[in-house]
Amino acid sequence: MTYRILCLLLITVLMTNTMAKVINVPEDYPTIQDGLDASIEGDTVIVQPGIYEENIDFYGINVLLASMFLETKDFRFIHETIISGSKERGNTGPVITFSSDEDSTSAVIGFTIKNGRSPIGSGIYCNRANPRLLNLIIKENRAEKGAGIQLYESSPKISNVAIIDNRARWSAAMHISRSSSPKLNNVLIINNVTSFNAGWLYCEDFSSPIFTNVTISSNGESATPLSAKEKLRYERDNRKNIDSSRLYGIHISNGSHPVFKNSILWNNPDQEIFIRKYGNPSSITFSYSTVKGGIKAIINKDSASQVFWNEGSLFSDPKFIAPEKRNYGLDSSSPARGTGENGDMGADDSWGGILE
Numbered sequence: 001m002t003y004r005i006l007c008l009l010l011i012t013v014l015m016t017n018t019m020a021k022v023i024n025v026p027e028d029y030p031t032i033q034d035g036l037d038a039s040i041e042g043d044t045v046i047v048q049p050g051i052y053e054e055n056i057d058f059y060g061i062n063v064l065l066a067s068m069f070l071e072t073k074d075f076r077f078i079h080e081t082i083i084s085g086s087k088e089r090g091n092t093g094p095v096i097t098f099s100s101d102e103d104s105t106s107a108v109i110g111f112t113i114k115n116g117r118s119p120i121g122s123g124i125y126c127n128r129a130n131p132r133l134l135n136l137i138i139k140e141n142r143a144e145k146g147a148g149i150q151l152y153e154s155s156p157k158i159s160n161v162a163i164i165d166n167r168a169r170w171s172a173a174m175h176i177s178r179s180s181s182p183k184l185n186n187v188l189i190i191n192n193v194t195s196f197n198a199g200w201l202y203c204e205d206f207s208s209p210i211f212t213n214v215t216i217s218s219n220g221e222s223a224t225p226l227s228a229k230e231k232l233r234y235e236r237d238n239r240k241n242i243d244s245s246r247l248y249g250i251h252i253s254n255g256s257h258p259v260f261k262n263s264i265l266w267n268n269p270d271q272e273i274f275i276r277k278y279g280n281p282s283s284i285t286f287s288y289s290t291v292k293g294g295i296k297a298i299i300n301k302d303s304a305s306q307v308f309w310n311e312g313s314l315f316s317d318p319k320f321i322a323p324e325k326r327n328y329g330l331d332s333s334s335p336a337r338g339t340g341e342n343g344d345m346g347a348d349d350s351w352g353g354i355l356e
Helices: 002-019 032-037 076-080 228-237
Strands: 022-025 044-047 050-053 064-067 081-084 096-098 107-109 112-114 117-120 124-127 132-139 142-145 149-152 157-164 167-170 174-177 183-190 193-197 201-204 210-217 250-253 259-261 264-266 273-275 283-287 298-300 306-309 320-322 327-330
Touching: 022 032, 032 044, 064 076, 076 081, 076 132
Parallel strands: 022 044, 044 064, 050 081, 064 107, 081 112, 096 124, 107 132, 112 132, 117 142, 124 149, 132 157, 142 167, 149 174, 157 183, 167 193, 174 201, 183 210, 201 250, 210 259, 210 264, 250 273, 259 283, 273 298, 283 306
Antiparallel strands: 320 327
16 A cells, blocks of 8 residues: 555656746746746746846746746846836836745746835745745835845745845845744845835844855945935935934844854944844844954844854954945955855855946
8 A cells, every 4th residue: 555655656746747847938928927827836937038027926836937047057147137026007016926835946046126116025025935036136126114025934045146225114125024034145235225214134023044155235325316206205204313223234123033154244334233122032143254343333222132243253344345346255355255164254256246
């Protein structure tokens, strides 16, 4: 009986693999959403270079969505394959949505994701989903919270990603909430601006992200000018008179425990971390990482939580090659070179100079 069951399972797996197909956009379907809607579990949707003005949703189907970068490993395809939020009136929302229990067999690989407009998570929104987000540039999205990425009870793998020039009233780059524990590796987070509260990244409500070889720099300042609507919003929020502790840094609260390893936090304000006195105690851990100002840049409100400053952590200038040109590779004389655990600190040099 056991043998027959094993044979049936094997046949099912083989049939599933045989049935998986590759869908090409726009050759087979004119839009990415049409391609996703036509897919089944295990399919791959390949998107040719171009600008696709749409908001897409995986609707619970575990599919691999990729540009030609998947096949070529050519960074050019990340720049040239753009998913841009729909401009159609009444059709705003996250550029990409995962909200139906998608797992790690779902993936988005090799795109620029931009121009999302949504109350939360206007670039990528994950609600109870754990996809893989790989080799992406997430930029110029606008939201109330989490303009770059919003996570709610979600723990995706985020690797080789740049999160840049996003703006929000709360947590412009990322909002990590409700028991979300993503793993970020080789991620660059720069030039994200918050106008009201919760810094450029907010980690709350029992969330424990792990940051490995992540560079977080030049946030609080943006290379793109304010739109007319944004100018009005900044005037409404009276940003100049807001306590700076609300605007800058990574904010942590209510039983959250982020860990930084081989990472660099180097922003203009004096505050890199703000741990709120709210809910259950939180903590933050650094090892083999560089933090501008060191422990002094970590504001632990009323000593509400624990700070672990472990072996190998520094507060020396990492000497980026040319941050004014968005090249955050390390100069040959950088103290962060070779002083991480088994290598350099920060995002690797592959991001150097590819963002323009």
